[in-house]
Every structure is written in structure tokens, then in C-alpha cells.
Amino acid sequence: MENNHFHTIVIGAGPAGLTAGIYLSRAKMKTLVLDSGIAGGQLILTHEVANYPGIEKISGYALSENMRKQALKFGCEMLSGISIATIDFESTMKSLSLTNGKKFTADTIILATGGRSRTLNVANEDFFKGRGISYCATCDGDFFQDKEIAVVGGGNTALEEAVSLTKYASKVTLIHMLDHFQAFAHAQEEAMNNPKISFMMNSRITSFNGVDKLESVNIENLLTHEQTEMKLDGVFVFIGYEANTDFVQGKCIRLNDRKEIITDEKLQTNVPGVFAAGDAIDKKYRQITTAVSDGTIAALNAIEFINTRKSLQANHANSLIV
Amino acid sequence: MVLPTNLQHLATANDLTKTIQEHNHVMVCCGRMGPMCIPVYGIMEELQSEYKHVAFRDMAFDSPEAHIIRNLPECRGFMGIPFTVYYKDGKVVAATSSIQSRDQITSILDREFKG
Ligand SMILES: Cc1cc2nc3c(=O)[nH]c(=O)nc-3n(C[C@H](O)[C@H](O)[C@H](O)COP(=O)(O)OP(=O)(O)OC[C@H]3O[C@@H](n4cnc5c(N)ncnc54)[C@H](O)[C@@H]3O)c2cc1C
Numbered sequence: 001m002e003n004n005h006f007h008t009i010v011i012g013a014g015p016a017g018l019t020a021g022i023y024l025s026r027a028k029m030k031t032l033v034l035d036s037g038i039a040g041g042q043l044i045l046t047h048e049v050a051n052y053p054g055i056e057k058i059s060g061y062a063l064s065e066n067m068r069k070q071a072l073k074f075g076c077e078m079l080s081g082i083s084i085a086t087i088d089f090e091s092t093m094k095s096l097s098l099t100n101g102k103k104f105t106a107d108t109i110i111l112a113t114g115g116r117s118r119t120l121n122v123a124n125e126d127f128f129k130g131r132g133i134s135y136c137a138t139c140d141g142d143f144f145q146d147k148e149i150a151v152v153g154g155g156n157t158a159l160e161e162a163v164s165l166t167k168y169a170s171k172v173t174l175i176h177m178l179d180h181f182q183a184f185a186h187a188q189e190e191a192m193n194n195p196k197i198s199f200m201m202n203s204r205i206t207s208f209n210g211v212d213k214l215e216s217v218n219i220e221n222l223l224t225h226e227q228t229e230m231k232l233d234g235v236f237v238f239i240g241y242e243a244n245t246d247f248v249q250g251k252c253i254r255l256n257d258r259k260e261i262i263t264d265e266k267l268q269t270n271v272p273g274v275f276a277a278g279d280a281i282d283k284k285y286r287q288i289t290t291a292v293s294d295g296t297i298a299a300l301n302a303i304e305f306i307n308t309r310k311s312l313q314a315n316h317a318n319s320l321i322v
Numbered sequence: 323m324v325l326p327t328n329l330q331h332l333a334t335a336n337d338l339t340k341t342i343q344e345h346n347h348v349m350v351c352c353g354r355m356g357p358m359c360i361p362v363y364g365i366m367e368e369l370q371s372e373y374k375h376v377a378f379r380d381m382a383f384d385s386p387e388a389h390i391i392r393n394l395p396e397c398r399g400f401m402g403i404p405f406t407v408y409y410k411d412g413k414v415v416a417a418t419s420s421i422q423s424r425d426q427i428t429s430i431l432d433r434e435f436k437g
Contacts, residue, residue, distance in 0.1 A: 036424075037361065037365075037423070037424060038361060038364035038365060038368065038424075040364075044357065044360050044361055044364070045357035045358075045361075046357065047356060047357060059355070060357070061355070061360050080368060081365070081368055081424050129402065129419070129420050130400055130401065130402030130418065130419025130420025131399050131400060131401060131402070131419055132401055133402075134401070134402050134420065135358075136356070136357055136358050136402075138356065138357075139354070139356045139357060139358040139359070139402065139403055140358070140401060140402045140403065140420075143401040143402065144401070212398055212399035213399035213400075213401060214401075233401075234401060
């Protein structure tokens with residue numbers, strides 16, 4: 001990577017960023033895709049994808065590997081495990097530096113940093129991760145054979161996973177902050193008809209207790225503020241997702257109140273030449289198909305942006321000669 | 323029984339014993355091919371070129387041979403895969419349960435295996 005100037009730098013190598021990488025490099029744009037983790041994004045957290053058109057069933061990991069290899073084959077450059085130190089979105093020539101000292105410039109930037117599972121933000125949550133707290137029922141469900149567990153959340157995932165965890169656990173308590181669930185009616189019905197599941201509405205976990213592993217949680221009733229201790233062996237957390245936009249907060253990129261990036265129909269942000277795609281943007285449906293669609297649109301508009309600017313510059317130069 | 327990753331695999335408990343005899347610094351990730359484990363294998367794969375003094379290995383959690391990891395006292399209380407164990411001079415110096423970020427892994431490598 002000798003010449004550190006790129007037509008486009010894509011930040012995030014999930015389905016949106018990798019798709020942008022495929023389109024840009026196939027159009028012979030010098031493209032760099034950066035990722036703070038490993039390529040694939042949330043796709044690698046997906047056991048099996050069954051709703052990607054044209055592919056009946058594929059593991060998320062295999063699909064992301066295919067996308068990554070396709071982008072590399074077209075000449076896309078990629079760096080993973082990076083951390084961005086500084087970034088200048090506003091100048092005509094965008095620039096960024098990494099904490100390892102590397103510096104890059106670009107005509108355009110595409111933000112495709114996706115999202116992550118929300119955590120409860122309760123003290124000791126990180127310590128008990130893998131010691132009773134889990135975020136993946138298919139991965140860790142079998143550790144809770146005949147044990148008493150809780151599932152936190154009120155959306156489709158929480159209710160569906162609560163039902164699936166009854167295969168292992170002797171008792172599942174669904175803990176939810178509101179007095180109603182946001183899940184689809186059929187998911188609610190299935191959970192309510194399951195004799196192993198009980199419900200604790202208007203409640204939240206305020207502390208995780210135990211020595212080596214989780215032994216109990218403290219729960220606050222949000223209506224009465226009464227605190228109770230519940231003995232249990234595990235807690236599965238499914239409380240939705242949040243956008244990975246921490247690194248642009250406080251900068252010039254406009255975000256909504258959920259900290260998602262606001263874009264126009266070209267997926268351009270409020271800053272010219274800075275586009276955004278995938279789960280990190282302000283939109284309703286977050287799927288692989290919508291992410292790859294966003295990646296395509298952002299890439300094509302970035303190409304148009306670069307070409308338009310180039311022809312404007314050429315016209316300007318010609319007019320000076322005349 | 324081995325995992326389909328690009329890491330070197332430990333198929334038997336003996337493989338692990340031999341590896342920790344032959345290498346001073348060993349990191350073993352014992353898991354399945356699931357969402358909490360694959361990112362850890364990917365990070366280990368990438369770290370191999372940076373941490374040449376560390377032997378990175380994986381082991382299939384569901385193999386009966388994995389008792390050598392599953393039954394470690396350091397893994398008592400673990401209820402999430404993968405179980406990741408760090409050995410220095412043949413002894414366990416750190417162990418984690420469930421998915422870990424690159425930063426969490428490198429901070430253990432830097433702390434336990436410096437130099
Ligand atoms: C468990 C699970 C199962 C799912 N199942 C399905 C399914 O079956 N079908 C379906 O269509 N969708 C599914 N989804 C949703 C789908 O995975 C996402 O909608 C999709 O991955 C979003 O793609 P993305 O590229 O926008 O973001 P992500 O996939 O989140 O990728 C973003 C990337 O950006 C990187 N990044 C973040 N911050 C930075 C930074 N500051 N600097 C550099 N890089 C950064 C991350 O490391 C990540 O690799 C599932 C999601 C999960 C969590």
C-alpha cells in the first residue's frame with residue numbers, strides 16, 4: 001500500500017462495506033476497506049442465513065468470506081483490526097489516521113460501521129459474560145440444562161429465544177421494562193402458551209451477583225421501585241441493537257437521536273463526499289439484503305460524486321485556458 | 323474431530339500437552355463453529371504474524387478430548403463458549419469464557435507473554 005490516496009475509503013467491512021468495496025473496485029476505483037474487528041460484521045454472528053436471495057442456506061461466516069474474497073479479487077485493499085485515531089471529513093480531500101501511525105487520504109468516505117447488541121450496562125455485566133450472562137442462545141443454551149434462567153427483552157428475538165431456551169432450562173423468566181411486548185403477536189402467543197415461561201413486566205435488572213459464576217440478580221419493579229433478589233443460573237440478554245457511530249459523535253456528521261447516521265436518497269450524509277450505508281444509518285429494516293443494497297447505492301453515488309467533481313475540475317481548467 | 327478453521331488444530335489431549343511442552347507461550351481457543359467462537363478464531367489468525375512468539379491453536383469443544391480444557395480449575399464457572407486458555411511455560415496464566423474482542427485478547431497476550 002505505497003500510495004496512500006484512495007478514491008474511496010470504506011469504514012466497516014460488514015455486508016454493506018464489503019458490497020461497496022466490490023462495486024468500487026470493480027469500477028476501477030482505488031478502494032480501501034477498514035475494519036476495527038475482522039471482516040464480516042454481524043454476518044459472522046449469524047449461524048445460518050436462510051433469507052439471502054439465490055442461496056437457500058449458508059452460514060453467515062461462509063457468506064461473509066465469499067463477499068470478502070470477491071472484493072479482494074477486484075483489487076480492493078483491506079485492513080482489519082485497525083483503530084481510527086483522527087478523521088477529517090470536511091476538507092475536499094478527506095483524511096484519516098490510524099492509531100498505528102498509518103495515514104490515508106481519499107476523495108470520498110463511506111461509513112458502514114453497522115451496529116452491535118445492546119448490553120444492559122449494569123455493573124459486573126462484563127465479568128459475568130460467559131459465567132452466566134450470554135447473548136447467544138444457540139451457542140450457550142446447552143450449559144443451562146435443567147437450570148433456572150432469565151431472558152431480558154421484549155422484542156421478537158427475546159421472545160423467540162426464550163421459547164427456544166425452554167429446550168434446556170427448567171424455568172425461564174422473561175424480564176421486560178415495559179408493560180407490553182413489542183414482539184409480533186405470534187411470538188407473544190408462543191411464549192405465553194409455554195408452561196416453562198413466566199413474565200416479569202415493568203422490571204429491570206439492577207445488579208448481577210455471584211463469586212465465580214452468576215448466582216442471583218437484583219430486580220427493580222419500575223412501578224413500585226421495590227427491589228427483589230432472584231436466584232438463577234443464567235441471564236440471556238436480547239434488548240436490541242445500537243449503531244456503531246461513537247467515533248463520529250461530536251463531529252460534523254449529522255445523527256438522529258438514536259445516534260444513527262442521517263442520509264439523503266443518495267445515502268450521502270450532510271457532508272459532501274461522505275456517504276453511509278447499512279445498519280449504521282437511520283432506517284427501518286436492518287437485514288443483510290438491505291445492507292448490501294445500501295452498500296451498492298453508496299458506492300455508485302460515490303463514483304458519481306468523484307466523476308462529477310473530476311469533470312467540473314476539467315471544465316474549470318479548460319475555461320482558464322480559453 | 324477438528325474445527326474447519328485456518329488455525330493449527332489440537333485433536334487430542336496429548337496434542338495439547340505436547341504443544342505446551344514445546345512452546346513457552348500458547349493460546350488455545352476451545353469452541354464450536356458458532357457466532358461467539360468464529361470471531362475469536364479470526365482474531366487469532368490475524369494475530370499470528372504479529373505475535374510470532376505465541377503458538378495459536380484451536381480445539382473442538384465437543385470432542386471428548388477437550389476434557390483437558392473443559393475440566394481445568396481455571397474454567398470452573400464458565401458457561402459460554404469459547405473457553406480460551408493461555409499457557410505460559412506449561413502453566414495456565416489466564417482463561418476467558420465467551421466471545422472476546424481483539425483488544426481484550428491482545429491485552430492478555432501483552433500482559434502475560436511480553437518479550
Ligand atoms: C445474531 C444475528 C443474526 C442475524 N440474522 C440475520 C439473517 O438471518 N438475515 C438477515 O438478513 N440479517 C440478519 N442479521 C442482521 C444482519 O447481520 C445485519 O443487518 C447486517 O450484518 C448489517 O450489515 P452492515 O454492513 O451494515 O453492518 P455490520 O454487519 O454490523 O458490520 C459493520 C462492520 O463495521 C465494523 N466497525 C464498527 N465500528 C468501526 C470503526 N469505528 N472503525 C472500523 N470498523 C468499524 C465492525 O467491526 C463490523 O465488521 C442478523 C444479525 C445478528 C446479530
